Amino acid sequence: MRVLGIETSCDETAAAVVDDGRTILSSVVLSQLDDHRPYGGVVPEVAARAHLKHLGPILRQTLAEAGLGLPDLDGIAATAGPGLIGGVMVGTTAAKAMAFAAGKPFLAINHLEGHALTPRLTDDAAFPYLLLLVSGGHCQLLVVEGVGRYRRLGTTMDDAVGEAFDKAAKCLGLDYPGGPALERAATDGDCRRYDLPRPLTGRPGCDFSFSGLKTAVRQIVDRQPPGPLSYQVVADLAASFQAAAADSLTDRTRNALALVRDEAAARPLNALVVAGGVAANRTVRERLAALAGAHGLAFIAPPLALCTDNGAMIAWAGLERLRLGWVDALDTRARPRWPLDPDAAPVIGAGVKA
Ligand code: KG4
Numbered sequence: 001m002r003v004l005g006i007e008t009s010c011d012e013t014a015a016a017v018v019d020d021g022r023t024i025l026s027s028v029v030l031s032q033l034d035d036h037r038p039y040g041g042v043v044p045e046v047a048a049r050a051h052l053k054h055l056g057p058i059l060r061q062t063l064a065e066a067g068l069g070l071p072d073l074d075g076i077a078a079t080a081g082p083g084l085i086g087g088v089m090v091g092t093t094a095a096k097a098m099a100f101a102a103g104k105p106f107l108a109i110n111h112l113e114g115h116a117l118t119p120r121l122t123d124d125a126a127f128p129y130l131l132l133l134v135s136g137g138h139c140q141l142l143v144v145e146g147v148g149r150y151r152r153l154g155t156t157m158d159d160a161v162g163e164a165f166d167k168a169a170k171c172l173g174l175d176y177p178g179g180p181a182l183e184r185a186a187t188d189g190d191c192r193r194y195d196l197p198r199p200l201t202g203r204p205g206c207d208f209s210f211s212g213l214k215t216a217v218r219q220i221v222d223r224q225p226p227g228p229l230s231y232q233v234v235a236d237l238a239a240s241f242q243a244a245a246a247d248s249l250t251d252r253t254r255n256a257l258a259l260v261r262d263e264a265a266a267r268p269l270n271a272l273v274v275a276g277g278v279a280a281n282r283t284v285r286e287r288l289a290a291l292a293g294a295h296g297l298a299f300i301a302p303p304l305a306l307c308t309d310n311g312a313m314i315a316w317a318g319l320e321r322l323r324l325g326w327v328d329a330l331d332t333r334a335r336p337r338w339p340l341d342p343d344a345a346p347v348i349g350a351g352v353k354a
């Protein structure tokens with residue numbers, strides 16, 4: 001079984017073909033970073049136009065690299081939300097048109113489901129597992145119980161953690177995107193120099209909050225003498241921020257593990273999984289690996305290229321759904337918001353993240 005997947009929900013135009021032997025036959029990811037860099041963030045209109053311009057050639061390249069034509073596919077999947085609606089419409093419209101023309105099933109995929117099922121593509125992870133999804137747009141803890149069965153234990157009450165990395169980096173005068181630049185700057189820094197808050201740490205529950213941490217960085221920067229920040233202040237602040245963010249993620253994940261362990265009806269977890277762009281951060285990975293080890297759990301962090309947005313995760317989620325016979329109608333709508341767990345209680349201020 002072979003499925004084509006299309007991802008256009010943010011600033012990557014991506015497509016891939018995967019098969020049911022867990023093989024990625026081809027995967028093409030075009031980052032729009034250069035289009036958005038002048039603005040210091042993703043501009044929805046710029047993103048939608050770039051998807052429109054690049055998706056056709058990327059689809060041709062993806063099929064050519066897999067050595068396949070449309071008739072060889074068993075299904076065509078696309079991210080149908082949540083995300084920037086212009087881009088999502090470009091991807092779903094292309095997928096529907098190809099599915100209609102070739103008489104193939106269409107699969108409307110929730111972008112978060114793509115991230116959530118990736119460890120099954122990369123590591124053959126068995127259900128259930130705990131997923132910490134940490135990206136520029138999302139910060140959630142989910143129990144992945146089966147295909148289409150996701151239980152959200154916590155989400156952010158304000159910023160996503162990647163967004164906080166990006167804003168803190170901007171404050172420090174670092175390049176966009178901020179996460180990787182901040183991690184590089186932190187390598188020369190002392191993480192104990194600034195005592196930054198660890199929001200919600202020690203409190204019950206599994207929700208996150210990062211806006212206070214970002215504000216604390218801003219206040220320290222504002223107190224510096226006029227002119228550019230010194231190299232050491234940038235390095236020390238970057239290291240202190242990174243340590244605080246990693247501590248906060250680890251504390252909330254620890255609570256989630258305890259919560260699931262104490263649920264009488266829950267099946268024991270098989271692994272702790274981290275996914276999303278922030279999963280690239282070595283400090284974050286190390287703390288989570290140690291936490292998993294302390295709980296006797298396997299720790300899975302998919303390879304970086306499959307942690308950040310890509311087409312293979314959408315193709316794989318499509319394949320998992322197709323295997324269950326869950327096909328979508330061609331009038332399925334693109335959705336800017338689409339919570340993975342419809343039963344999750346809304347968190348104040350977090351509507352845009354769901
Ligand atoms: O998953 P992703 O590629 O896109 C979505 O947001 O869906 O994640 C991008 C986010 C950005 O906020 C970026 O700054 C952050 O992931 N990021 C990092 C690192 N690499 C990427 N944050 C911290 N450390 C990193 N090494």
Ligand code: ZN
Pocket residue numbers: 111115135276308309
């Ligand atoms: Zn994503």
